[in-house]
Amino acid sequence: MPNAAPSFQPLYLQVKDLVEKSLAAGEWGPGAAIPSEALLAQRFGVSQGTVRKAIDAIAAENLVVRRQGKGTFVATHTEEKSSLFRFLRIRRNDGRDEYPASRILDVRRGKASVEAARHLDLDPGDPVILLRRVLEFSAEPVVLDDITLPGALFKGLTKARADAYRGSMYGLFEAQFGVRMLKAKERLRAVAADAASARILKVRIGDPLLWVDRVTLTYADRPVEWRRGLCATRRFHYVNELG
Amino acid sequence: MPNAAPSFQPLYLQVKDLVEKSLAAGEWGPGAAIPSEALLAQRFGVSQGTVRKAIDAIAAENLVVRRQGKGTFVATHTEEKSSLFRFLRIRRNDGRDEYPASRILDVRRGKASVEAARHLDLDPGDPVILLRRVLEFSAEPVVLDDITLPGALFKGLTKARADAYRGSMYGLFEAQFGVRMLKAKERLRAVAADAASARILKVRIGDPLLWVDRVTLTYADRPVEWRRGLCATRRFHYVNELG
DNA sequence: CAGTGGTCTAGACCACATC
DNA sequence: ATGTGGTCTAGACCACTGG
Numbered sequence: 001m002p003n004a005a006p007s008f009q010p011l012y013l014q015v016k017d018l019v020e021k022s023l024a025a026g027e028w029g030p031g032a033a034i035p036s037e038a039l040l041a042q043r044f045g046v047s048q049g050t051v052r053k054a055i056d057a058i059a060a061e062n063l064v065v066r067r068q069g070k071g072t073f074v075a076t077h078t079e080e081k082s083s084l085f086r087f088l089r090i091r092r093n094d095g096r097d098e099y100p101a102s103r104i105l106d107v108r109r110g111k112a113s114v115e116a117a118r119h120l121d122l123d124p125g126d127p128v129i130l131l132r133r134v135l136e137f138s139a140e141p142v143v144l145d146d147i148t149l150p151g152a153l154f155k156g157l158t159k160a161r162a163d164a165y166r167g168s169m170y171g172l173f174e175a176q177f178g179v180r181m182l183k184a185k186e187r188l189r190a191v192a193a194d195a196a197s198a199r200i201l202k203v204r205i206g207d208p209l210l211w212v213d214r215v216t217l218t219y220a221d222r223p224v225e226w227r228r229g230l231c232a233t234r235r236f237h238y239v240n241e242l243g
Numbered sequence: 244m245p246n247a248a249p250s251f252q253p254l255y256l257q258v259k260d261l262v263e264k265s266l267a268a269g270e271w272g273p274g275a276a277i278p279s280e281a282l283l284a285q286r287f288g289v290s291q292g293t294v295r296k297a298i299d300a301i302a303a304e305n306l307v308v309r310r311q312g313k314g315t316f317v318a319t320h321t322e323e324k325s326s327l328f329r330f331l332r333i334r335r336n337d338g339r340d341e342y343p344a345s346r347i348l349d350v351r352r353g354k355a356s357v358e359a360a361r362h363l364d365l366d367p368g369d370p371v372i373l374l375r376r377v378l379e380f381s382a383e384p385v386v387l388d389d390i391t392l393p394g395a396l397f398k399g400l401t402k403a404r405a406d407a408y409r410g411s412m413y414g415l416f417e418a419q420f421g422v423r424m425l426k427a428k429e430r431l432r433a434v435a436a437d438a439a440s441a442r443i444l445k446v447r448i449g450d451p452l453l454w455v456d457r458v459t460l461t462y463a464d465r466p467v468e469w470r471r472g473l474c475a476t477r478r479f480h481y482v483n484e485l486g
Numbered sequence: 487c488a489g490t491g492g493t494c495t496a497g498a499c500c501a502c503a504t505c
Numbered sequence: 506a507t508g509t510g511g512t513c514t515a516g517a518c519c520a521c522t523g524g
Contacts, residue, residue: 060303173265183485188476190434190474192450208451241426242332
C-alpha cells in the first residue's frame with residue numbers, strides 16, 4: 001500500500017523527520033503521550049514496523065521515552081531522575097550521590113557580546129539575558145555559572161521567577177518558556193581563579209579551576225544557551241564516559 | 244521453529260551475548276568479517292531478523308562495523324580515522340584539526356600501588372607496566388600521560404617495541420597484545436602543575452593543568468588500563484558532547 | 487552475477503498497564 | 506478485556522560490492 005513517496009530517503013527516516021517536526025512544533029507537550037504506533041502508521045500510510053523503527057531512532061536521541069504497556073512520551077526535564085544527571089557531570093570525589101542546590105545571584109538583560117553572538121547564532125548587540133548562579137553541594141559553593149540566553153526566547157525571565165521555580169534550570173526553561181534543551185557541546189580547560197570567582201567559590205586567587213564552556217542546542221541543533229562554568233575541583237570532579 | 248529456549252531474556256539479547264562472547268574469545272580477529280546474518284541465523288536457529296537486531300545492538304556499542312554489500316567487521320583501532328578521535332578528546336583552541344605525535348619517555352615494570360590495584364581490579368603488589376609518554380601537537384608538549392597496565396596482559400611490552408609501532412597506543416595494544424579497548428570512564432579536575440610536570444609541559448610551577456583520570460575497559464567491562472593525564476590547556480581544550 | 491547488509495511489510499504472539 | 510509497546514518470524518524487494 002505505501003511507498004507512494006519516490007524519495008531517496010528510507011521511509012522510516014521520513015517518518016522520523018515528520019514525527020520530530022511535530023515534536024519541535026509542540027504538537028504534544030512535554031510529558032504527554034504521542035499517538036500509538038498503530039495510529040501513526042495509519043496517519044502516514046506505512047506499516048507499524050516502519051513507525052517502530054522511526055520511533056526507536058527518536059528514542060535513541062532521548063527526545064522521547066518508551067514505556068511498555070503505557071505508550072511513548074515526550075521526554076521532559078521535570079521528571080526522570082535518570083535524565084537529570086545527563087547534563088550534570090559534577091560529582092563528589094568521595095562517591096556520595098548528591099544533587100546540588102542552585103543559588104541565583106543575578107538576572108539581568110544585556111546585549112550580546114561578539115563571543116555570545118557567535119555561540120548563540122545571534123548578531124552582536126542583540127538582546128540577551130545574563131544569569132549568574134552558583135551550584136552548592138551541602139552548602140559548599142562548587143560551580144559558578146554565567147549563563148547567556150537569547151532574549152527573544154526568554155522574554156519574561158526574572159530573578160523572582162527563576163527563584164520561584166522548583167527544579168532544574170532546564171526544567172524551568174522547558175516548563176515556562178517552551179524551550180527544550182536536547183543536547184550540548186562542551187569544551188573544558190583548566191584556568192586560574194580570578195578575584196571575583198575566587199571570592200564566590202571560596203578558593204584563593206590563582207587556584208586552579210575547571211573551566212566548562214557549554215553551548216546547548218534545541219531542535220534542529222539550534223543553539224539556545226551559552227554557559228560558562230567555573231568549578232572548584234578539590235573535592236569534586238567532572239565525569240565522562242567514552243563509548 | 245525456534246523459541247526452544249524457555250529463557251527470561253529476549254532471543255535477540257541471547258544472540259547478542261553469544262556473538263559478543265565469540266568476539267571476546269577472538270573467534271574473528273580485529274578487522275575480520277564476522278559470518279553473514281544468514282549464517283548466524285542458521286547457526287543459532289533463529290530468524291535473520293532476530294540476528295539483525297542483535298548485531299544492530301552490538302554495532303551501536305562500536306564493537307562491530309556494518310558495511311553494506313560487504314559484511315560486518317570486527318571494529319579495530321588500527322584503521323578508521325573516525326574511530327581514532329573517539330578516545331582522543333584534546334583539540335586545538337583555534338579549531339584546526341591535528342593529530343598529535345606520541346613521544347614515549349619511559350617504560351618500566353613495577354608493582355601495583357593501592358590506587359592502581361583498585362582501578363585495575365588487581366591486588367596491590369601485582370606486576371604492572373608503567374608507561375610515561377607525552378602528546379605533542381606541532382612539537383609542542385600538551386599532554387603528559389602516566390599509563391599503568393596489568394603486567395599479565397602486556398608481557399613483552401618494552402620501550403623499543405612501543406617506539407617501533409606506527410599508530411595509536413590502543414592500536415598497539417590491540418595489534419600486539421590482543422587487548423581491545425572498548426570504552427572508558429574519565430574523571431576530570433583542575434590541578435596546579437608540580438615541578439616535574441611543569442618542566443615536561445613547559446609551563447610554570449603552579450600553572451593550572453587539566454587532570455584526566457581514565458580507566459579503560461575491555462570485554463565484560465574488565466579494566467585493562469589506568470591512565471592519568473595532565474594537559475596544558477592554554478592553546479588546547481577537551482571536548483565533550485552531551486546527548 | 488551472487489552475496490551482503492538495508493528496508494518494508496503483515497501477522498502472530500508476549501509482557502505490561504489500566505480499567 | 507483492551508490497548509500499549511516488545512519480540513519474532515517469513516518473505517519480498519532494494520542498494521551496494523565485487524568477481
